[in-house]
Amino acid sequence: MRNELLSWFAREGLLLTHVQSASEDPEHDEIKVSVRAPLLALSRASHDFRECLDPVLFGYPEESLDMMNLDDMNQFVLTWFERAVEAGMARCFVCNQVLTMREEDPPWDAIFVSQDLYCWLLAHFDCKRYLNRDLKGRHPFELEARPPEFFDLRLT
Ligand SMILES: [Zn+2]
Incomplete structure:
Protein backbone atom coordinates (compact mmCIF):
# COMPACT_ATOMS: atom_id res chain seq x y z
CA MET A 1 0.00 0.00 0.00
CA ARG A 2 1.27 3.44 -0.88
CA ASN A 3 2.41 5.70 1.96
CA GLU A 4 0.11 8.43 0.69
CA LEU A 5 -2.91 6.21 1.26
CA LEU A 6 -1.70 5.17 4.73
CA SER A 7 -1.20 8.85 5.57
CA TRP A 8 -4.69 9.63 4.40
CA PHE A 9 -6.17 7.00 6.73
CA ALA A 10 -3.95 8.27 9.55
CA ARG A 11 -5.28 11.79 8.94
CA GLU A 12 -8.85 10.48 9.13
CA GLY A 13 -8.02 8.54 12.31
CA LEU A 14 -8.70 5.19 10.63
CA LEU A 15 -5.41 3.41 11.03
CA LEU A 16 -5.27 0.52 13.49
CA THR A 17 -2.05 0.02 15.41
CA HIS A 18 -0.99 -3.24 16.91
CA VAL A 19 1.90 -3.41 19.35
CA GLN A 20 3.37 -6.80 19.95
CA SER A 21 6.21 -7.88 22.14
CA ALA A 22 8.14 -10.44 20.15
CA SER A 23 10.06 -11.97 23.00
CA GLU A 24 9.25 -13.21 26.48
CA ASP A 25 12.70 -12.30 27.69
CA PRO A 26 12.66 -8.73 29.07
CA GLU A 27 16.43 -8.35 28.50
CA HIS A 28 16.00 -8.72 24.77
CA ASP A 29 12.60 -7.26 24.34
CA GLU A 30 11.58 -6.46 20.83
CA ILE A 31 8.52 -4.45 20.12
CA LYS A 32 6.84 -4.90 16.80
CA VAL A 33 4.40 -2.26 15.71
CA SER A 34 2.16 -2.94 12.78
CA VAL A 35 -0.44 -0.66 11.25
CA ARG A 36 -3.41 -1.64 9.21
CA ALA A 37 -5.67 0.39 6.99
CA PRO A 38 -9.38 -0.46 6.74
CA LEU A 39 -10.37 -3.56 4.79
CA LEU A 40 -13.21 -4.41 2.44
CA ALA A 41 -15.24 -7.59 2.79
CA LEU A 42 -17.01 -9.15 -0.19
CA SER A 43 -18.46 -11.66 2.27
CA ARG A 44 -17.62 -12.91 5.73
CA ALA A 45 -15.47 -15.75 4.32
CA SER A 46 -11.80 -15.35 5.16
CA HIS A 47 -10.77 -15.37 1.48
CA ASP A 48 -13.17 -12.52 0.70
CA PHE A 49 -11.35 -9.73 2.55
CA ARG A 50 -9.66 -7.17 0.33
CA GLU A 51 -7.08 -4.50 0.94
CA CYS A 52 -8.41 -1.00 0.85
CA LEU A 53 -8.78 0.65 -2.53
CA ASP A 54 -6.27 3.24 -3.59
CA PRO A 55 -8.06 5.80 -5.80
CA VAL A 56 -4.86 6.52 -7.73
CA LEU A 57 -4.63 2.89 -8.86
CA PHE A 58 -8.14 3.31 -10.30
CA GLY A 59 -7.13 6.24 -12.45
CA TYR A 60 -7.76 9.12 -10.07
CA PRO A 61 -5.20 11.95 -10.19
CA GLU A 62 -2.22 11.78 -7.77
CA GLU A 63 -3.47 14.71 -5.71
CA SER A 64 -7.03 13.36 -5.36
CA LEU A 65 -6.35 11.98 -1.87
CA ASP A 66 -5.54 15.49 -0.61
CA MET A 67 -9.04 16.57 -1.56
CA MET A 68 -10.97 13.51 -0.44
CA ASN A 69 -12.80 13.28 2.84
CA LEU A 70 -14.38 10.18 4.36
CA ASP A 109 -26.27 -1.27 1.96
CA ALA A 110 -22.53 -0.74 2.24
CA ILE A 111 -21.61 -0.27 5.89
CA PHE A 112 -18.41 1.05 7.40
CA VAL A 113 -17.66 -0.77 10.63
CA SER A 114 -15.52 1.26 13.00
CA GLN A 115 -15.54 -0.82 16.16
CA ASP A 116 -12.55 -3.10 16.77
CA LEU A 117 -12.22 -3.65 13.07
CA TYR A 118 -12.16 -0.97 10.38
CA CYS A 119 -13.95 -2.55 7.50
CA TRP A 120 -16.43 -1.84 4.73
CA LEU A 121 -18.91 -4.62 4.15
CA LEU A 122 -22.33 -5.27 2.63
CA ALA A 123 -25.52 -6.35 4.32
CA HIS A 124 -29.24 -6.46 3.54
CA PHE A 125 -31.27 -3.75 5.26
CA ASP A 126 -33.04 -6.46 7.25
CA CYS A 127 -29.81 -8.23 8.24
CA LYS A 128 -27.98 -5.18 9.63
CA ARG A 129 -29.27 -5.63 13.15
CA TYR A 130 -27.49 -9.00 13.40
CA LEU A 131 -24.20 -7.60 12.21
CA ASN A 132 -22.58 -7.24 15.64
CA ARG A 133 -23.03 -10.92 16.27
CA ASP A 134 -21.17 -11.78 13.06
CA LEU A 135 -18.36 -9.34 13.72
CA LYS A 136 -17.59 -10.68 17.18
CA GLY A 137 -14.25 -12.36 17.66
CA ARG A 138 -12.68 -11.03 14.48
CA HIS A 139 -9.24 -9.60 14.96
CA PRO A 140 -8.11 -7.19 12.26
CA PHE A 141 -4.48 -8.28 12.46
CA GLU A 142 -5.36 -11.91 11.93
CA LEU A 143 -7.32 -11.30 8.74
CA GLU A 144 -5.52 -11.88 5.49
CA ALA A 145 -6.56 -9.41 2.82
CA ARG A 146 -6.00 -9.87 -0.88
CA PRO A 147 -5.52 -7.04 -3.38
CA PRO A 148 -8.84 -5.70 -4.65
CA GLU A 149 -10.23 -6.54 -8.08
CA PHE A 150 -9.71 -3.82 -10.62
CA PHE A 151 -13.23 -3.09 -11.78
CA ASP A 152 -13.73 -0.31 -14.27
CA LEU A 153 -15.16 2.47 -12.11
CA ARG A 154 -15.67 5.00 -14.85
CA LEU A 155 -19.21 6.19 -15.32
CA THR A 156 -20.69 4.88 -18.50
ZN1 LIG B 1 -28.67 -10.78 4.42
Missing part, protein backbone atom coordinates in the same frame (compact mmCIF):
# COMPACT_ATOMS: atom_id res chain seq x y z
CA ASP A 71 -17.65 10.78 2.47
CA ASP A 72 -15.75 10.77 -0.81
CA MET A 73 -13.97 7.56 0.18
CA ASN A 74 -17.32 5.97 1.10
CA GLN A 75 -18.69 6.92 -2.31
CA PHE A 76 -15.62 5.51 -4.05
CA VAL A 77 -15.86 2.24 -2.10
CA LEU A 78 -19.59 2.00 -2.82
CA THR A 79 -18.96 2.31 -6.57
CA TRP A 80 -16.46 -0.55 -6.34
CA PHE A 81 -18.95 -2.66 -4.35
CA GLU A 82 -21.65 -2.04 -6.98
CA ARG A 83 -19.33 -3.45 -9.63
CA ALA A 84 -18.65 -6.47 -7.41
CA VAL A 85 -22.39 -7.02 -6.94
CA GLU A 86 -22.97 -6.72 -10.70
CA ALA A 87 -20.28 -9.37 -11.15
CA GLY A 88 -22.09 -11.66 -8.67
CA MET A 89 -19.11 -11.69 -6.30
CA ALA A 90 -20.59 -10.01 -3.25
CA ARG A 91 -22.60 -11.56 -0.43
CA CYS A 92 -24.48 -10.29 2.59
CA PHE A 93 -22.07 -10.42 5.54
CA VAL A 94 -24.85 -11.73 7.79
CA CYS A 95 -26.93 -14.24 5.78
CA ASN A 96 -24.32 -15.01 3.09
CA GLN A 97 -26.76 -14.68 0.18
CA VAL A 98 -25.40 -13.37 -3.11
CA LEU A 99 -26.43 -9.74 -3.56
CA THR A 100 -27.86 -8.34 -6.76
CA MET A 101 -28.80 -4.96 -8.21
CA ARG A 102 -32.29 -6.25 -9.14
CA GLU A 103 -35.21 -4.29 -7.75
CA GLU A 104 -37.17 -7.39 -6.83
CA ASP A 105 -34.37 -8.69 -4.58
CA PRO A 106 -33.91 -7.50 -0.99
CA PRO A 107 -32.08 -4.16 -0.80
CA TRP A 108 -28.61 -3.92 0.72
Whole structure:
Protein backbone atom coordinates (compact mmCIF):
# COMPACT_ATOMS: atom_id res chain seq x y z
CA MET A 1 0.00 0.00 0.00
CA ARG A 2 1.27 3.44 -0.88
CA ASN A 3 2.41 5.70 1.96
CA GLU A 4 0.11 8.43 0.69
CA LEU A 5 -2.91 6.21 1.26
CA LEU A 6 -1.70 5.17 4.73
CA SER A 7 -1.20 8.85 5.57
CA TRP A 8 -4.69 9.63 4.40
CA PHE A 9 -6.17 7.00 6.73
CA ALA A 10 -3.95 8.27 9.55
CA ARG A 11 -5.28 11.79 8.94
CA GLU A 12 -8.85 10.48 9.13
CA GLY A 13 -8.02 8.54 12.31
CA LEU A 14 -8.70 5.19 10.63
CA LEU A 15 -5.41 3.41 11.03
CA LEU A 16 -5.27 0.52 13.49
CA THR A 17 -2.05 0.02 15.41
CA HIS A 18 -0.99 -3.24 16.91
CA VAL A 19 1.90 -3.41 19.35
CA GLN A 20 3.37 -6.80 19.95
CA SER A 21 6.21 -7.88 22.14
CA ALA A 22 8.14 -10.44 20.15
CA SER A 23 10.06 -11.97 23.00
CA GLU A 24 9.25 -13.21 26.48
CA ASP A 25 12.70 -12.30 27.69
CA PRO A 26 12.66 -8.73 29.07
CA GLU A 27 16.43 -8.35 28.50
CA HIS A 28 16.00 -8.72 24.77
CA ASP A 29 12.60 -7.26 24.34
CA GLU A 30 11.58 -6.46 20.83
CA ILE A 31 8.52 -4.45 20.12
CA LYS A 32 6.84 -4.90 16.80
CA VAL A 33 4.40 -2.26 15.71
CA SER A 34 2.16 -2.94 12.78
CA VAL A 35 -0.44 -0.66 11.25
CA ARG A 36 -3.41 -1.64 9.21
CA ALA A 37 -5.67 0.39 6.99
CA PRO A 38 -9.38 -0.46 6.74
CA LEU A 39 -10.37 -3.56 4.79
CA LEU A 40 -13.21 -4.41 2.44
CA ALA A 41 -15.24 -7.59 2.79
CA LEU A 42 -17.01 -9.15 -0.19
CA SER A 43 -18.46 -11.66 2.27
CA ARG A 44 -17.62 -12.91 5.73
CA ALA A 45 -15.47 -15.75 4.32
CA SER A 46 -11.80 -15.35 5.16
CA HIS A 47 -10.77 -15.37 1.48
CA ASP A 48 -13.17 -12.52 0.70
CA PHE A 49 -11.35 -9.73 2.55
CA ARG A 50 -9.66 -7.17 0.33
CA GLU A 51 -7.08 -4.50 0.94
CA CYS A 52 -8.41 -1.00 0.85
CA LEU A 53 -8.78 0.65 -2.53
CA ASP A 54 -6.27 3.24 -3.59
CA PRO A 55 -8.06 5.80 -5.80
CA VAL A 56 -4.86 6.52 -7.73
CA LEU A 57 -4.63 2.89 -8.86
CA PHE A 58 -8.14 3.31 -10.30
CA GLY A 59 -7.13 6.24 -12.45
CA TYR A 60 -7.76 9.12 -10.07
CA PRO A 61 -5.20 11.95 -10.19
CA GLU A 62 -2.22 11.78 -7.77
CA GLU A 63 -3.47 14.71 -5.71
CA SER A 64 -7.03 13.36 -5.36
CA LEU A 65 -6.35 11.98 -1.87
CA ASP A 66 -5.54 15.49 -0.61
CA MET A 67 -9.04 16.57 -1.56
CA MET A 68 -10.97 13.51 -0.44
CA ASN A 69 -12.80 13.28 2.84
CA LEU A 70 -14.38 10.18 4.36
CA ASP A 71 -17.65 10.78 2.47
CA ASP A 72 -15.75 10.77 -0.81
CA MET A 73 -13.97 7.56 0.18
CA ASN A 74 -17.32 5.97 1.10
CA GLN A 75 -18.69 6.92 -2.31
CA PHE A 76 -15.62 5.51 -4.05
CA VAL A 77 -15.86 2.24 -2.10
CA LEU A 78 -19.59 2.00 -2.82
CA THR A 79 -18.96 2.31 -6.57
CA TRP A 80 -16.46 -0.55 -6.34
CA PHE A 81 -18.95 -2.66 -4.35
CA GLU A 82 -21.65 -2.04 -6.98
CA ARG A 83 -19.33 -3.45 -9.63
CA ALA A 84 -18.65 -6.47 -7.41
CA VAL A 85 -22.39 -7.02 -6.94
CA GLU A 86 -22.97 -6.72 -10.70
CA ALA A 87 -20.28 -9.37 -11.15
CA GLY A 88 -22.09 -11.66 -8.67
CA MET A 89 -19.11 -11.69 -6.30
CA ALA A 90 -20.59 -10.01 -3.25
CA ARG A 91 -22.60 -11.56 -0.43
CA CYS A 92 -24.48 -10.29 2.59
CA PHE A 93 -22.07 -10.42 5.54
CA VAL A 94 -24.85 -11.73 7.79
CA CYS A 95 -26.93 -14.24 5.78
CA ASN A 96 -24.32 -15.01 3.09
CA GLN A 97 -26.76 -14.68 0.18
CA VAL A 98 -25.40 -13.37 -3.11
CA LEU A 99 -26.43 -9.74 -3.56
CA THR A 100 -27.86 -8.34 -6.76
CA MET A 101 -28.80 -4.96 -8.21
CA ARG A 102 -32.29 -6.25 -9.14
CA GLU A 103 -35.21 -4.29 -7.75
CA GLU A 104 -37.17 -7.39 -6.83
CA ASP A 105 -34.37 -8.69 -4.58
CA PRO A 106 -33.91 -7.50 -0.99
CA PRO A 107 -32.08 -4.16 -0.80
CA TRP A 108 -28.61 -3.92 0.72
CA ASP A 109 -26.27 -1.27 1.96
CA ALA A 110 -22.53 -0.74 2.24
CA ILE A 111 -21.61 -0.27 5.89
CA PHE A 112 -18.41 1.05 7.40
CA VAL A 113 -17.66 -0.77 10.63
CA SER A 114 -15.52 1.26 13.00
CA GLN A 115 -15.54 -0.82 16.16
CA ASP A 116 -12.55 -3.10 16.77
CA LEU A 117 -12.22 -3.65 13.07
CA TYR A 118 -12.16 -0.97 10.38
CA CYS A 119 -13.95 -2.55 7.50
CA TRP A 120 -16.43 -1.84 4.73
CA LEU A 121 -18.91 -4.62 4.15
CA LEU A 122 -22.33 -5.27 2.63
CA ALA A 123 -25.52 -6.35 4.32
CA HIS A 124 -29.24 -6.46 3.54
CA PHE A 125 -31.27 -3.75 5.26
CA ASP A 126 -33.04 -6.46 7.25
CA CYS A 127 -29.81 -8.23 8.24
CA LYS A 128 -27.98 -5.18 9.63
CA ARG A 129 -29.27 -5.63 13.15
CA TYR A 130 -27.49 -9.00 13.40
CA LEU A 131 -24.20 -7.60 12.21
CA ASN A 132 -22.58 -7.24 15.64
CA ARG A 133 -23.03 -10.92 16.27
CA ASP A 134 -21.17 -11.78 13.06
CA LEU A 135 -18.36 -9.34 13.72
CA LYS A 136 -17.59 -10.68 17.18
CA GLY A 137 -14.25 -12.36 17.66
CA ARG A 138 -12.68 -11.03 14.48
CA HIS A 139 -9.24 -9.60 14.96
CA PRO A 140 -8.11 -7.19 12.26
CA PHE A 141 -4.48 -8.28 12.46
CA GLU A 142 -5.36 -11.91 11.93
CA LEU A 143 -7.32 -11.30 8.74
CA GLU A 144 -5.52 -11.88 5.49
CA ALA A 145 -6.56 -9.41 2.82
CA ARG A 146 -6.00 -9.87 -0.88
CA PRO A 147 -5.52 -7.04 -3.38
CA PRO A 148 -8.84 -5.70 -4.65
CA GLU A 149 -10.23 -6.54 -8.08
CA PHE A 150 -9.71 -3.82 -10.62
CA PHE A 151 -13.23 -3.09 -11.78
CA ASP A 152 -13.73 -0.31 -14.27
CA LEU A 153 -15.16 2.47 -12.11
CA ARG A 154 -15.67 5.00 -14.85
CA LEU A 155 -19.21 6.19 -15.32
CA THR A 156 -20.69 4.88 -18.50
ZN1 LIG B 1 -28.67 -10.78 4.42
